[in-house]
Amino acid sequence: MDRERLTQAIERQVEAQRDALVALLQKLVAIPSVTGEESAVQDAIEPELAARGLEVDRWEMRPEEIAPYRWHVGDETRFENRPNLAGVLRGADGGRSILLNAHVDTVDNGEPELWTYPPLSGHVDGDLLYGRGSCDMKGGLVSYLGALDVLKALDITLAGDVTVNTTVGEEDGGVGALSTILRGYRADAALITEPTRLALVPAQGGSLVMRLTVPGKSAHGAVRDEGVSAIEKFVPIFQDLLAWEAERNRTLDHPLYSHLTNKAPFSIGVVRAGTWASTVAESLVAEGRLGLLPGEDVDEFRQAVVDRIDGVAREDAWLREHQPTIDWFGGQFAPVETSVDAPISQTVINAHNAATGEDPVIEGVPYGADMRLFALLGEMDCVMYGAGDVRVAHHSDEHISITELLTATKTIANLLVDWCGVAE
Numbered sequence: 001m002d003r004e005r006l007t008q009a010i011e012r013q014v015e016a017q018r019d020a021l022v023a024l025l026q027k028l029v030a031i032p033s034v035t036g037e038e039s040a041v042q043d044a045i046e047p048e049l050a051a052r053g054l055e056v057d058r059w060e061m062r063p064e065e066i067a068p069y070r071w072h073v074g075d076e077t078r079f080e081n082r083p084n085l086a087g088v089l090r091g092a093d094g095g096r097s098i099l100l101n102a103h104v105d106t107v108d109n110g111e112p113e114l115w116t117y118p119p120l121s122g123h124v125d126g127d128l129l130y131g132r133g134s135c136d137m138k139g140g141l142v143s144y145l146g147a148l149d150v151l152k153a154l155d156i157t158l159a160g161d162v163t164v165n166t167t168v169g170e171e172d173g174g175v176g177a178l179s180t181i182l183r184g185y186r187a188d189a190a191l192i193t194e195p196t197r198l199a200l201v202p203a204q205g206g207s208l209v210m211r212l213t214v215p216g217k218s219a220h221g222a223v224r225d226e227g228v229s230a231i232e233k234f235v236p237i238f239q240d241l242l243a244w245e246a247e248r249n250r251t252l253d254h255p256l257y258s259h260l261t262n263k264a265p266f267s268i269g270v271v272r273a274g275t276w277a278s279t280v281a282e283s284l285v286a287e288g289r290l291g292l293l294p295g296e297d298v299d300e301f302r303q304a305v306v307d308r309i310d311g312v313a314r315e316d317a318w319l320r321e322h323q324p325t326i327d328w329f330g331g332q333f334a335p336v337e338t339s340v341d342a343p344i345s346q347t348v349i350n351a352h353n354a355a356t357g358e359d360p361v362i363e364g365v366p367y368g369a370d371m372r373l374f375a376l377l378g379e380m381d382c383v384m385y386g387a388g389d390v391r392v393a394h395h396s397d398e399h400i401s402i403t404e405l406l407t408a409t410k411t412i413a414n415l416l417v418d419w420c421g422v423a424e
Helices: 003-016 018-029 039-051 063-073 134-153 175-182 221-226 230-251 298-314 317-321 343-356 371-377 402-420
Strands: 055-060 083-089 098-103 128-130 162-167 190-192 200-204 206-215 266-273 283-292 325-328 362-365 382-384 399-401
Touching: 003 018, 003 134, 003 343, 003 402, 018 039, 018 128, 018 134, 018 402, 039 055, 039 083, 039 134, 039 162, 063 175, 063 371, 083 175, 098 134, 098 175, 098 402, 128 134, 128 402, 134 162, 134 399, 134 402, 162 175, 175 371, 190 343, 190 371, 200 343, 200 371, 206 230, 206 298, 230 266, 230 283, 230 298, 283 298, 298 317, 298 325, 343 382, 343 402, 371 382, 399 402
Parallel strands: 098 162, 098 190, 190 382, 200 362
Antiparallel strands: 055 083, 083 162, 128 399, 200 382, 206 283, 206 325, 266 283
């Protein structure tokens, strides 16, 4: 079968599998898998891998293997009953190998009353399938499995190996992806189907998680001038960080981030201060993330944050004598970039074109993902491409477009043919 006819056959077969793909995604969405509680969904995924002829490896992470990489993925409090899976479809030999990664953990459902449909319902309304994890990123896993089903239905045997890897813990640092790498899984390239709106994403931003403690001096609220409010001392620091964010957005230049107004966001997500309403706050703790772009060095950026906060403190008589302290905690996400000219990037571009008749949008994203681990620690060219929009990923009413899901499945089927080769 020539390549054009094969592309047409892939399209027809994906469309024929629409109901099966939707049903599989609904099945997975119905299984809660908040980070740390992923076992049940992996129990459901394992037989899906085996049914497609993949050699399945199931393992749990060990604290001693992860400990040296704490800086990359943060502190883990639980390892038991959190399995990772890798299913390998052996090629006939002679082709390139690929690792297809999808994380199975999700964020919490949030308040059920804020959802139009129950968060684990998998309800279909028109072209949209709703539910926690539908977009981020159980839909991405379904697109892998659907692509393998298409090739099997068309009696296509690939020349290179395909590894479908489902991992835990991505939402709080990527411990499952790290464990996959430490277990020895490698390929000629890796793909992650994070929800990119079908854009090719060869660059992901980085982020550092910071805990800032600002000291004050307590006093009765009736004589507040005898105390020093840590809240009031924090405000200039916060304002300066926002000013620095704006400054960086004016001066940072990266072609894959030109579409973003805020290329490397700073965000304070938690503030705790004071102990009593009528007492001047004697301390404040603020926790947040600070973004950086590919090409920026993590250690240099961390020092720049310290210097920036110290600069504000030096301008204040109280803070000069009572320095704020900074603690770096959680997973520290390094930025990473794979060349647009890399073979895997070009093959994804061509596969998307085969599926849609157009080249994909190519852009970087400001968030961190497991891409950095496969690229930096696994030393594989890695890109992201998938159905869904990350802007709805952690929200109530998380959803995915079924049309996009089918397009991603077509693209991945074409990608496997072009990347791995077809056995004669």
